Each structure stands twice: as structure tokens, then as C-alpha cells.
Amino acid sequence: MDPTRLRGLLERVRAGNASIDDALSELKDLPFTDLGYAVVDHHRALRQGVPEVILAQSKTPEQVAGIATELARTGQNVLITRLAPDAAAHVTAAVPGLKYSPLARTATLEQAPIPTLPGRVALVSAGTSDMPIAEECAETMRMTGVAFDRIFDVGVAGIHRLLHKRAMFEHAKVVIVVAGMEGALASVVGGLVEAPIVAVPTSVGYGAAFEGLAALLGMLTSCASGITVVNIDNGFGAAFAAARILRAGTHA
Numbered sequence: 683m684d685p686t687r688l689r690g691l692l693e694r695v696r697a698g699n700a701s702i703d704d705a706l707s708e709l710k711d712l713p714f715t716d717l718g719y720a721v722v723d724h725h726r727a728l729r730q731g732v733p734e735v736i737l738a739q740s741k742t743p744e745q746v747a748g749i750a751t752e753l754a755r756t757g758q759n760v761l762i763t764r765l766a767p768d769a770a771a772h773v774t775a776a777v778p779g780l781k782y783s784p785l786a787r788t789a790t791l792e793q794a795p796i797p798t799l800p801g802r803v804a805l806v807s808a809g810t811s812d813m814p815i816a817e818e819c820a821e822t823m824r825m826t827g828v829a830f831d832r833i834f835d836v837g838v839a840g841i842h843r844l845l846h847k848r849a850m851f852e853h854a855k856v857v858i859v860v861a862g863m864e865g866a867l868a869s870v871v872g873g874l875v876e877a878p879i880v881a882v883p884t885s886v887g888y889g890a891a892f893e894g895l896a897a898l899l900g901m902l903t904s905c906a907s908g909i910t911v912v913n914i915d916n917g918f919g920a921a922f923a924a925a926r927i928l929r930a931g932t933h934a
Contacts (some may be wrong), residue, residue, distance in 0.1 A: 688728065715752055719745050722752045731929055732826050735918070738773075739764040747776035750791070754779075760791035761825045763818060786817035786917075786930050796827045799928040801855030803830040806844075806871060807836030808861035816860045819882065819917035826899040826925040838866045851875060855931070856924040860917065862886025865897030872906025878927055879909045880920045 694700035713725040726734040733753060738746045746762060746769065753760050754777060762780075765773065770782045771788060782789045803823060807816040816834065823830050833851060836844040844867075851857050857875055860882040861867040868881035881904075883897035890896060894914035901911045912919040 685909060704824035717748055717752060718911070720749050722749055724741055724756055724758075727758065732922075732925070733758040733760070733787045734761070735822075736762040737764055738762050738766070738769060743769040743772035747773045750777045750780065750789075754791055754793065757794055759796065759825060760793050762789040763787065763822070767901055771896065776779060783817065783821055785814055786821045787814065788818060788821040790821065790825055792825075796825065799822065799827045800830070800931060801928050803828050803853030803924050803928075804833055804854035804857045804877075805830050806836060806851060806857060806859045808835075808859075808863070808867045808869070809886065810840065812860045812862055812884050815882060815915050815917040816885050817911050817917070819858060819921045820917045822921035826886050826921065828921065828925050828928060836867075837861065837863075838870055841870070843872065848874065856880065856883065856927050858920045858924055860884060860920075862894065862900075868901045868909055868911075869906045871902040872904060872909045879906070880923050881909050881911045882917055882920045883911065883914050885915050 691705055695702065695705050715722045715724065719889050723734045729817050736746060750760050750762060750773065760780065765787050767784055773789060774780045774782050777791065780789050780791045801817050805816060805820060807813065813834065820830065820832065831850050832849045836847060837892055852875055856878050857871055858880045859868040862884035863886065865883050867880060872879045881901040883894045883901055885894035887896065898911065901909060910923065912923065
């Protein structure tokens with residue numbers, strides 16, 4: 683249940699096009715549905731502007747499909763993250779219309795309008811190896827109404843590639859920087875732009891990168907002031923943070 687759908691229901695009742703019993707029937711599952719293994723939050727879109735997102739990691743394919751089916755039943759859009767290819771085959775077969783992105787490991791179902799938030803985000807990633815996390819971020823932004831531009835494979839090993847694309851991110855309202863290794867790209871971009879920076883350390887890198895810990899610490903200790911850092915490989919979290927920033931601007 684999102685604000686647009688709820689307002690439409692109330693308008694139909696006021697206009698006499700829907701009875702109170704009709705409204706009660708549509709609202710009966712609010713604010714949640716208990717599936718036994720999950721309590722599906724139908725009020726999430728009212729509180730945050732985006733329906734509940736399903737983290738597939740550590741869930742069985744049947745559980746993921748059950749939660750997705752419940753969200754879809756109530757007319758909500760569906761976003762599933764960290765969905766492995768083998769599980770995706772089962773889930774997409776169980777939920778009609780669900781589309782799987784293997785690179786991002788996300789699955790989406792769009793059945794309700796997604797209002798576009800004001801402003802654009804620049805999605806900057808260091809290397810091709812960072813693309814899975816960057817694409818998770820991209821799919822999440824698409825499903826949360828964030829307009830964005832991809833600026834990929836512009837890491838500090840060839841800084842001229844980043845500077846060549848500077849016009850694309852210089853006027854962005856938010857810049858998301860996805861980088862592994864030592865995570866230096868966040869500091870470089872942070873020194874070039876005024877917009878809020880959301881940095882995503884990835885687990886890409888050789889031994890002493892410690893599966894993203896080196897990039898995380900590098901971003902946390904950046905000499906570029908005011909950089910916000912999410913958890914390792916958390917492209918979803920960065921996208922959601924960007925959406926919150928843009929959405930806050932609409933209420934200012």
C-alpha cells in the first residue's frame with residue numbers, strides 16, 4: 683500500500699464509487715501479513731516511499747517466492763536482492779512477470795508507477811570487477827525512482843578516464859562511488875565535487891585487500907571531507923541512501 687493507492691481508495695469511497703465494505707476488504711491486510719516464516723510489511727511504502735525489499739541471501743527459494751508473491755498480490759512493486767542464479771530459476775517461475783538480472787543478482791516486478799525523484803545521481807565505479815555491486819546499486823535506484831548515469835571503469839590507475847567524464851558527475855545531486863582495492867576513487871571524486879558522496883567499498887582486490895576491509899578503512903579515513911561510507915559490497919544500501927537524500931529535497 684503506497685500513498686497514491688491509498689489516496690485513490692479514499693477518493694473512490696468519497697465519490698461513492700466504492701463502499702466502506704469494499705475499502706475494508708482492500709485494507710484488511712494492513713499493516714502486514716504473517717506468512718509464518720516472514721511478516722510482510724505492507725506499510726513500508728507509506729513510511730518510506732518504497733515497498734519492502736527482499737534480501738534473498740540465507741532464504742530458501744520457496745521463502746523468497748512466497749514473500750514476493752504476497753507483495754505482488756497487493757499490487758506492490760517487487761525488488762529482490764542477492765538472488766543466486768539457481769534460486770532465481772525457481773523464484774521467477776513462481777512469480778509471473780518477475781525479471782532477473784544475473785549481473786546484479788536482482789529480480790524485479792514492476793506493476794505500479796515509480797515516481798521519478800528530482801535530480802540525477804552519478805554512479806561511478808572503479809573497475810569492471812566492481813560492476814556486480816554497481817549494477818545492484820543501479821537496479822535499486824531504478825526501482826526507487828532515482829535517475830542516474832553510469833560512469834564505469836574510471837579507477838585511479840588511469841585517472842585521465844575519470845577526468846574525461848567529469849562533466850557527467852560534476853553537477854549530480856548525489857555521487858555514488860563503487861571501488862575495491864584501496865578504495866582511493868572515493869577520495870578523488872570527493873575532492874572534485876560539492877554533492878554528497880556515498881562510497882561503496884567492494885571485496886575486489888588481492889590478499890591484503892582483506893575482502894574489502896582495506897577499501898572500507900580507506901574510505902572511512904578519506905582526506906576528502908564529508909564522505910558517507912556504506913558496508914562492503916552494499917550497492918543496495920548506497921542506492922537507498924541516495925533515494926533518501928533526493929526524497930528529502932522534495933520536502934524541504
